[in-house]
Amino acid sequence: MRLLLDTNALLWWLKGDEHLSEKAGAAIADPGNEVRASVVSIYELTYKARRGKFPLSIVLELEDYAVAAKIPLLALEALDMRTGAVLEWDHKDPWDRLIAAQAICRGLSLVTSDRAFRHAPVDTIW
Numbered sequence: 001m002r003l004l005l006d007t008n009a010l011l012w013w014l015k016g017d018e019h020l021s022e023k024a025g026a027a028i029a030d031p032g033n034e035v036r037a038s039v040v041s042i043y044e045l046t047y048k049a050r051r052g053k054f055p056l057s058i059v060l061e062l063e064d065y066a067v068a069a070k071i072p073l074l075a076l077e078a079l080d081m082r083t084g085a086v087l088e089w090d091h092k093d094p095w096d097r098l099i100a101a102q103a104i105c106r107g108l109s110l111v112t113s114d115r116a117f118r119h120a121p122v123d124t125i126w
Helices: 007-015 022-029 039-050 056-068 078-086 094-106 115-119
Strands: 002-005 034-038 109-111
Touching: 002 007, 002 022, 002 094, 007 022, 007 039, 007 056, 022 109, 034 039, 034 094, 039 056, 039 094, 078 094, 094 109, 094 115
Parallel strands: 002 034, 002 109
Antiparallel strands: none
């Protein structure tokens, strides 16, 4: 299975947080699965840390943790940007739209607890 971690799943997986569902944790841990994250998550978390939602130190460590966990970060491509902009999904969060677009464009299942993705045209795991 090919997986893309939403921001919440990435953060919880790397921090060993109990909020990660058992099913999501098992899918991420399965060595037969290809697991990816998005650079969009780095932007989202940095933005939220800057606004005081959590310590900036978490974000500064995140990329190092991702490398150590062998979770490559997907860069944004023009196709992702176009797909996210025209996606038939009544959801305005630009980070979610871009992450959904990356999953769609690359044929990945999205690991997320975010209920908004239930209405997106993307396969989800939680």
